[in-house]
Amino acid sequence: ADAVTFQLDWLPGGDKAPIYVCIDQGFCEQAGLDVTINGGRGSSEAVTKLATGVSDIGIADIGALMAARATENVPVTAVMSVFNKGPHAFYSLDGNGIETAEDVAGKEIATSPFTSSNVFLPLVLGEVGLSEDDIALTKADPGALGPMLMTGAVDGIIAWMTDVSRYTGQAEEVGKEIVVIPWSDAGLELYSASMIASDSFLAEKPDVARRFVEAYKKSIEFSIENPAEAAQSVANMVPELNAENVEGSLRDTLVLIDNEVTERDGLGVLLPERLAATWARVAEAQGLDASALDPETMVDRSFLPGTM
Amino acid sequence: MSTRNAIRHAATAPAVLPVATFIGLLILWELACRLFAIPSYVLPSPSRIMGGFGAVDAARWFAHVWSTFRVAMMGFLLSIVISLPIAIALARSEVFSRAVYPILVVIQSTPVVAIAPIIIVVMGAGDLPRVVITCLITFFPLVVSTTTGLLATPPELIELSRSLRAPVWREITQIRLPYAVPYIFSALKISVTLSVIGAVVAEFVAAEKGLGYFIQFSTSMFQIQQAWSGLVVLVLLSLSLFQAVNLIQRVFFPWSIARQSR
Amino acid sequence: MSTRNAIRHAATAPAVLPVATFIGLLILWELACRLFAIPSYVLPSPSRIMGGFGAVDAARWFAHVWSTFRVAMMGFLLSIVISLPIAIALARSEVFSRAVYPILVVIQSTPVVAIAPIIIVVMGAGDLPRVVITCLITFFPLVVSTTTGLLATPPELIELSRSLRAPVWREITQIRLPYAVPYIFSALKISVTLSVIGAVVAEFVAAEKGLGYFIQFSTSMFQIQQAWSGLVVLVLLSLSLFQAVNLIQRVFFPWSIARQSR
């Protein structure tokens, strides 16, 4: 079997289910692949590890790859989309008076210091006619956001769609109900988590890469159809996780993978227009020169099965 | 016989009081959690934390503890091995000291997270980068304290050594180092707890197991009780290592422990 | 006059050598980056890092430095204020020492990230949690070293004090503390660099400015040169604080610096 090192952009969890499904359900083995999973600590770190050849292929926010390509020209290329929507959202509690994105005006909102959500915040506020000056923003450790919301220290928080079930659980413990406002509903249309690979891997082992992408895609489809089994696969491989929790976050995550955009464009597809729109948003949000990168140069769609 | 007695005495006598304090604090904590109905994702009560231990089985716990312990110890020992010669050189040579001290401060004050990518790229993903990170976090107190200790030797004893025309390294091993022992142990106590912190930080940056990884992982998965149970184990590990250093000092360097004078 | 001279002498004389070392290392670094064509996202060359300074304007730099400096200093001073009485109590009372030392070790070895949620929930997201985090990271070396120093006083001098029937606090302030000064400064040197690390860690946990925030933020935006320029400033800040502690010792406690004997 061919060895492949797979790079996560964060710690294992329900949102990373497909790669565990791939191994645990035998899709990788069937494709003649021997996959090792490398834990990650953020998208930028994952990009660096791919660029330096520590890993072959992996998952990271495409915005991070865009920034990295624009500033450092890293030898990493996107091959497939995984989340075709941004995962960012406002969370609030029922009764805090936040029902839509417009309602955050004048409220206290907490976010974690280094999440990619922060760069998109001005854009989503702009979509609803607000600016950052209209909200009181505090930055605190991600672990503190839930407690801050539940204890009433803030009116709302910025977090990802992948955590709906967890925040719901926290709210239940104090007898409250959660309100989630995805930014995609407020007009922020973009790709986020994507499969990216090091250029040398793609150039030297195109066949392995192609087989891997295919097996991965199969795993995503399996996860969509059998979330409970997929969750069990994760729990099998990561004893610190229990299947119930994993299933909750996997179900939250599937919304970003399998939705109306997928229906329209197909699973894993990186459409040039949406890609260009994503880059425009990223460039605007991070203050990068929009002409510094042609997003088409950083994708290679030839590895996605069925497109060629 | 006498050494064994010393070990037994040193090991048992001081255990009662801290244990009592701990039990008292645990009870207070449990009561506070119940009385003020503190949500468990802010601060779980001890009884709920106990539940967190069931999250993974004993073998897995052992693997986490062993991984952290191994990295902490290797980093700690490496930093001892590195610090001693550096401290000796710093104490011996004013020039070396001026040239090298600032570099040590630079290394000490560089946040590990900022240079983690290089460390990992250069050293791969095995134990090595973690041991190096631990060592980077641990070595500075050892260097500073040992240097201070080496220089604090009474001048009369240095004159004695000089008058005997002993080789310099014997002046260091037979006079300066014994004199520096209280300083060195004071630094070892600091460094041994830092070595656990260092291993944890290293696991935050790059690891798939270990108590730091377990805690961070559990936190990011919102498994707060599980995270706290990891924290409890971590703290116990740290305490044991600290007490081990204490014990070593009591048994092998009893003269270096200043007695209470009243 | 004499104090001013001492300051001038202490400040200028030792500066040449470390500066020379640094310039040498910078040149090596630049050469290595060029010769081995190290990608700048792994390790940018000094010349490229210089470019990173232009990323934000001087006022913004100042705001970041000031924020980190302020938190580091407040945490450092707070930990001095806290450590001294604790160290005195630990040195005075065997019982207190046994009961409290383990608790201090627990506090020291708890990774800040693990308890960040409580700290933030309890203290909000202002300067307070950051100062507290810095203090938590800084206080332990001070406590351990000061305690060791207080207990290292020669017994003859303690007898002198007892024979004078002085109040205990004068025994501490006039005999034990002066004797502990070398130990205390050795700990201050460790703690002052830890205080910068502490402020940086605190900024990772809760902040919108400061050098730690800037570095982490730049890294997460893949602005590697910018991150490194932040790192350079951070390290310079740390070095200056370290040298400031050194200078204070040289000027105000010259007798506490053991002279090189050869």
Added chain:
Amino acid sequence: MQTPPAISFQDLGQCFETRSGRIEALRGVEFDVVRHEFVAVLGPSGCGKSTLLRLIAGLLEPTSGRVEVFGSSVKEPRDDVGIVFQKPTLLPWATIEDNVCFPARHKRGRVGANERTRARDLLDMVGLKGFEKRLPNELSGGMQQRVGIARALFMRPDILLMDEPFSALDALTREEMGLELLRIWEAEPKTVLFITHSISEAVLLADRVIVMSARPGRVIEDIKVPLPRPRGLETSNAQVMNDFSAHLRSLLVAPRAA
């Protein structure tokens, strides 16, 4: 007697427990020192003289028997006792003058201008004029010892305990300091317990001489000095003195020979 003795030992014994066994330092020591008496203690090295002094000073608790000062049992150090330690025991970071003033600073927290003057006078008296601002490590052994003497006199103690105060001094300085001590003792009467190895010094200075045996230390002679006061340098040559010295000498030789 109505008024209690200044110092009184009752069947005093002292043992030290050490890693390698116990040492019996003193056994059945029993004698009194009357108020304003000047008593010299002689005895072989290691016989427990310093231990005796630390017991009176309240720095050590007797393992058996009693030590009383002015009729009350010694439980802790007293204000009215001044000590010259066998080692100089100076604060290395303080100037000589500050070392002499240290008792005032340490007991009361401040040093008055009068006290500074007194310290300088005492330093002058012990022959250290001009060294007020030096540090202890800039002084010779004998000079450090003299600082210790000045410090003990500084607080005008009722009882002065002196542990071989003149041992590091040359003969001349020693005699000068001895006569100076007598002058002070006559001007401001105080009880003095004076440990020395010099028979002639003991005879020159003391009202009474106590001779101790080798370890475990016991009192083997307690004898009044039959010389009139005031005494001066000429006393040292007197025939009485020579005879008396010879007697003490024989005592000190005897126990060892036995």
Added chain:
Amino acid sequence: MQTPPAISFQDLGQCFETRSGRIEALRGVEFDVVRHEFVAVLGPSGCGKSTLLRLIAGLLEPTSGRVEVFGSSVKEPRDDVGIVFQKPTLLPWATIEDNVCFPARHKRGRVGANERTRARDLLDMVGLKGFEKRLPNELSGGMQQRVGIARALFMRPDILLMDEPFSALDALTREEMGLELLRIWEAEPKTVLFITHSISEAVLLADRVIVMSARPGRVIEDIKVPLPRPRGLETSNAQVMNDFSAHLRSLLVAPRAA
């Protein structure tokens, strides 16, 4: 003379620079010590005797003039010189026996069985039998001083420098130790420079006595002791000795009175 003197001072001067000004400790010191001579140095406290000794030992560099040992200028400590320091200077963590063996351990890294025996013999000789395994802080002042003497003799040095070695000893122990020293000196001839404050001790032990003036220290008398060898306790009572002592005494008093 063909063979160079064991020790030779040539117009030696020594100044110390301190925070609060310079101190002139020695000025124009000039004398020789012949091989195997036993020379005693007398002088007032603080006159520079210890400084003189540290100059010979190579622990200090003269600020002017020269110090020679066996004809070569002293640049650093020498192997053939043994020193008894004025303070005992023992290693607090080592037993008494280990302290005596320390020169061997420190110079060569190991201590042979013979050497341990020698250390125990020396301890026996200085009256410390039974204290081999104790720690320095369990000993009295005089006992510590004797450990220092045993340590200096341990390496059988050619030149023995002794800085008030017997100052903390009682008269009897002092005489015993002095005679023991003479015995060793006669059995294994060596050059001895012996600083003391006791005129009678100087006269009893030395071939020659050097008398120094108060600071800055100069040689004011350099005189042979007119007593035959071997000497013993009876010597101390001899008439010659008394007269000679009186002469030295007058010398020591004179400069101060002037």
